[in-house]
Amino acid sequence: MxxxxxxxxxxxxxxxxxxxxxxxxxxxxxxxxxxxxxxxxxxxxxxxxxxxxxxxxxxxxxxxxxxxxxxxEIGKISEILVSDGRVPDGAKHGGSIGLTLHFDQGEITDSDEPLGYxxxxxxxxxxxxxxxxxxxxxxxxxxxxxxxxxxxxxxxxxxxxxxxxxxxxxxxxxxxxxxxxxxxxxxxxxKFDYSQTGIVTTVALEKSHNDVAFEYFLPTGPFAILPLMHNRASIVWSEPPSKAIAMSKLDKNDFEIEIQKRFGDFLGKVSVVAPVFTYPLxxxxxxxxxxxxxxxxxxxxxxxxxxxxxxxxxxxxxxxxxxxxxxxxxxxxxxxxxxxxxxxxxxxxxxxxxxxxxxxxxxxxxxxxDFGPLRLLRNIGIGVVDAFGPARRFFARHAGGxxxxxxxxxxxxxxx
Ligand SMILES: Cc1cc2nc3c(=O)[nH]c(=O)nc-3n(C[C@H](O)[C@H](O)[C@H](O)COP(=O)(O)OP(=O)(O)OC[C@H]3O[C@@H](n4cnc5c(N)ncnc54)[C@H](O)[C@@H]3O)c2cc1C
The missing domain is CATH 3.50.50.60 (FAD/NAD(P)-binding domain)
Incomplete structure (x- = not known):
């Protein structure tokens, strides 16, 4: 040829x-x-x-x-909340002990763009x-x-x-x-294997997410609720590989029960509206x-x-x-x-x-x-960074690229 x-x-x-x-x-x-x-x-x-x-x-x-x-469709992120947590507490604001790292548009004062899309x-x-x-x-x-x-x-x-x-x-x-x-x-x-698998799907929410992205640290790995248009959210939920595969094979009803435990009730009823995918991390x-x-x-x-x-x-x-x-x-x-x-x-x-x-x-x-002293230290870290404006602005501008x-x-x- x-x-x-x-x-x-x-x-x-x-x-x-x-x-x-x-x-x-x-x-x-x-x-x-x-x-x-x-x-x-x-x-x-x-x-x-x-x-x-x-x-x-x-x-x-x-x-x-x-x-x-x-x-x-382009959704926007106007606020990011990062907190530590445990499953039975749900992903409420402030996580399990009330400390949240919080970013909003105010951190990027030189731009009228949202924090992210x-x-x-x-x-x-x-x-x-x-x-x-x-x-x-x-x-x-x-x-x-x-x-x-x-x-x-x-x-x-x-x-x-x-x-x-x-x-x-x-x-x-x-x-x-x-x-x-x-x-x-x-x-x-x-190469490093985190021994975590990301479970990914899209859910519809009963209450408004108000364009807030929520990163919630569970003992098995991060659980992210990322705001999409039409009051839906993309979920990235990390679990050990075998558990993630088992979760992804649950029928819709059982999967929704598991996911609702992680959300708690602050966004109301959570309904799965897309196929469930898994990604080794x-x-x-x-x-x-x-x-x-x-x-x-x-x-x-x-x-x-x-x-x-x-x-x-x-x-x-x-x-x-x-x-x-x-x-x-x-x-x-x-x-x-x-x-x-x-x-x-x-x-x-x-x-x-x-x-x-x-x-x-x-x-x-x-x-x-879920190691107690480390949990305490990281929560103090979250509180300190949240209270310190320049650190918050640094992270927000970095995330904004x-x-x-x-x-x-x-x-x-x-x-x-
Ligand atoms: C659960 C999860 C959530 C994520 N969320 C985010 C997020 O919110 N924001 C973000 O920025 N990133 C996110 N990422 C990362 C993001 O998805 C990847 O960084 C991105 O997809 C990489 O794109 P890529 O084009 O480099 O590679 P890929 O998407 O892997 O594309 C590679 C392409 O190459 C082709 N290909 C492979 N081999 C060959 C070959 N030999 N010859 C020709 N073609 C070939 C494939 O078919 C494919 O089309 C996430 C990742 C995961 C796992």
């Missing part, structure tokens, strides 16, 4: 891969996106039951790329897919996998599972956890961000615990930084796949990623137990 040439090949057309394709296309590059699944199967209700909390800075980028206006992943996928379809410089290869690649002087040749060869100046692995590109590039990975960090002509982006570079809803957000920040360094090099006539360009990307993303991954990891380890040296797209500035 004749070889086809592109500027960039993206292996993995998930949430991060398609966002990257759009960001690079906005600067005039020709992009190939290879995914092992047909887009239509990724839009099915049974493919991904998650919803994502999207930081306000990241939503600015999705606005510039034309994705935001195509998202069918809530989007169901299926709506986000549909919006990304619709916008990509309008771009003639984005060519999709599905359902195909990149099985291997070879660095070939000024190009990288990628081999697809149908025997086709495509070439570009750069290959980006956006193929998620367990990335094949990362393995083929012989990049080592640090692990930390997976690549030891390098790139080798010559190959870079990693999104979960392929860093898969973290969803405790703070930061995984996709980190991926979007990677997209903004990588697209900017690539387009800068391109506009100067430099090689977009060489180590100088890719090191700029890695240098931009390394520290932020490590900080977020380490904070989520520490949070999960500190809170996922508006801290540090922001790439242009995250500031709301187009790349061309």
């Amino acid at each position: 004749p070889k086809i040439e592109f500027d960039v090949i993206i292996a993995g057309g998930g949430l991060v891969g398609l966002s990257l394709a759009l960001a690079l296309e906005s600067g005039g590059l020709k992009i190939a996106v290879v995914d092992k699944l047909e887009p239509v199967s990724m839009l099915d209700k049974t493919y991904d039951g998650r919803s994502s909390a999207i930081a306000y800075a990241n939503m600015r980028m999705l606005g510039i790329l034309g994705v935001k206006e195509k998202i069918q 809530m989007v169901e992943n299926r709506h986000m996928r549909l919006a990304l897919d619709m916008v990509c379809q309008t771009k003639k410089n984005i060519v999709r290869f599905t359902p195909h996998m990149v099985t291997d690649f070879i660095e070939n002087g000024a190009y990288v040749d990628a081999f697809l599972d149908n025997g086709q060869k495509i070439s570009a100046k750069l290959l980006v692995g956006c193929d998620g956890r367990g990335s094949q590109i990362r393995k083929s590039a012989k990049i080592k990975t640090y 692990q930390l997976e960090l690549a030891s390098k961000w790139y080798i010559k002509r190959v870079a990693l982006c999104g979960d392929a570079a860093h898969g973290i615990h969803p405790v703070a809803g930061q995984g996709f957000n980190l991926g979007l920040k990677d997209v903004a930084a990588l697209a900017e360094v690539i387009l800068d090099s391109h506009s100067l006539g430099l090689d977009i796949g060489d180590e100088i360009t890719l090191e700029k990307y890695a240098a931009w993303r390394r520290t932020d990623t490590m900080m977020v991954a380490a904070s989520c990891d520490a949070f999960v380890r500190l809170f996922s137990n 508006a801290i540090g040296d922001l790439p242009k797209l995250l500031q709301g500035i187009p790349l061309s």
